[in-house]
Amino acid sequence: MIRPPALTDELLTRLRDRVAAQGDATFTTTAVFTGGTLATLPESSPADVRAAYDRAAAVQPEWAATPLHQRLAVFERFHTLLLRERDTVVDLLQAETGKARRDAFEELCEPALVTSYYLRTAPRLLRPRRRAGLLPGLVGATELRQPKGVVGIIAPWNYPWALAIGDLVPALVAGNAVVLKPDSQTSLTPLFGADLLYRAGLPADLLQVVLGDGPTVGGAVVDTCDFIGFTGSTRTGAQIAERAGRRLVGCSLELGGKNPMIVLDDADLDETARTAVRGCFANAGQLCLSLERIYVHDSILDRFVAAFTAEIDRMRLGASYDYGPDMGSLTSARVLKTVSEHVDDARAKGATVLAGGRPRPDLGPYFYEPTLLTDVTPDMVCHAEETFGPVVSLYPFGSDDEAVALANESSYGLNASVFGRDRARAAAVGARLRVGTVNVNDGFTAAYGSTDAPMGGMGASGLGRRHGAEGLLKYTEAQTVATQRRSVLNPPRWLPYRFYAAVMARSLRVMRMIGLR
Template sequence: ELGGKNAMLVLDDADIEKAADGAVAACFPSAGQLCVSIERLYVADAVHDRFVDAFVARAERLKVGGAYDFSCDVGSLTTAAQLKTVTEHVEDAVAKGAKVLAGGRARPDLGPLFYEPTILAGVTPDMTLYEHETFGPVVSVHPFRDDSEAVARANATPYGLNASVWSRSASRGRAVAARLHAGTVNVNEAFAAAWGSVDAPMGGMGDSGLGRRHGAEGILKYTEAQNVAHQRVQGFTPPKSIPPEAWAALLTGALKVLKAVGSR
């Protein structure tokens, strides 16, 4: 798959602290350089401010660094080109009116390719990162009024790889998940549930690619189907002793009988 502008939806006053932890896990592992990383957060108006406060507080506590142990939370970007993309996306958004709630700058003091976990508000369609994948530790937060608006906004992208839905109602979460145009949708989880379900197919919709990995579909994509048909007794070509018209009528009648018998 190619990745995409993956979305996370916070529908209601599910455990805000848990949802904020989920957002950190969705947006910042591997410095946001996962194909399933979340880059857009849609939060219900009723819980927007509380969620954003909790999410920002967690992002600001994340330790950025290059240690090969558990002392750091966010590591380095992979290439100078990727750092350039992340920097340009954030600078473009800020220049056009976006507000930085957390992060928003490179950290050359830590190494050549480090960038802080960044949360933006007020991102609009004229900004580059609104539609284009950043593939870095950057996420935009957007409020919404109801589930239909959240679904419409989450689906307003040519991509469709991964999504995350958070709700205190399991049935509501699953119902909204089923309406999202994404190959995998996780309810009350960032991406690990779908990724870890190795017997279930995982892949993208839309511009996020073709085919699936995991499950039967993940194996069958490496195969080519072949049809071997063995006709026994009489073939479909009429015997020389029967006129074509009579043969056609006989076959039609026989097929009707077989169909009737098979439907019982």
């Protein structure tokens, strides 16, 4: 089956009409399970990006002036629609990415959780806040949260629904307009999200979707919009930060990861091995949060290997629009090439393949087996570089200190896991890791799914956070409005300034003593 049941000609026509593109240029996307053509879509130009920005900017002030409860009503309806039409979303995700249906369903849930969270918390986070004024009783101060304007969001191919819709929802809630640039291969799913938002009552032109080449169309988004949200590679993120910095425009960047997992000597090995399968191979390892390095205490190494390889052997791979397979396909020939090269390089240099280690063209053009390597050394590409596929390397350690040191030997700092029956000890080990999120006895879902807590990276894994208060407030500018009842800093004309300075100094000392300032 090239097209999923939900992708009808009528739906495809409606989604094409959502693209901000005036020219005749088009491109095609691939049905990942078969390698055939999935859809032909309009291609935007840099001029289309500028026009999209202008349309969005024209309607943004009215949206920002709309009372928050009226803005939130749109997202209440959107939340209902996305859950009602979940099968369409999941079908589109599978068709465009090749992921297993269970992974597609879990991706569907991210914007649902994010929308629900900001429906609850936005009134508190965005309300005016009283701040202490210069002199109590004489000066009052209020902190307001003003929207940035037009936010540009550049979303990746691996989670096109979660990382496009999940990011633009708080941007819109905060009163911004959005120009969204999804990856070309995975354009249909975010276009359907835009369609649902407009069906939920989002004002016309407030959300613009542009499609096309990353450096050209994505570059135009970076050079045009008032704030940039990007998820993707560290190399591209650094380029975006530089270009945004030249314009003094803010950005939020979630970038790559070479995420470690530490298995302490008191871990429940059966449960740890079962959880590690998901942490390493969800979405065929095409996840910034995926575990690619496993450090196991040497006293339990053999038992963990036996349990983990047994779990890998139980995994079902397949290309189908049902919930049978545990793991689906890689998304493109480019990703398959990278994964194959990493494993072949490691094998050639002496690594041992304990499970997997080969492509599976019998299942589909881009399938690769879940793979476990050991004896991996620093001269192997997969030792330090992000593979972004179903490949994980195994290393022994002898103490908690050694495990922390090994886990921190990376320029990345996105996600980590620590497994152990003594949860306090495991959490203490996790707190020593230089990463943005730590999961105790889980791979990545516990931290990522806790939408009240911030999620993002340290070091080469990025800047800024999604989720939590920061996930909304980053799309705003803090503005202070200070009101003075009468002049407090201009001394009377008859008072020499040296006497005024002495009085002010004594006043500041007194206020400090009694806790007013």
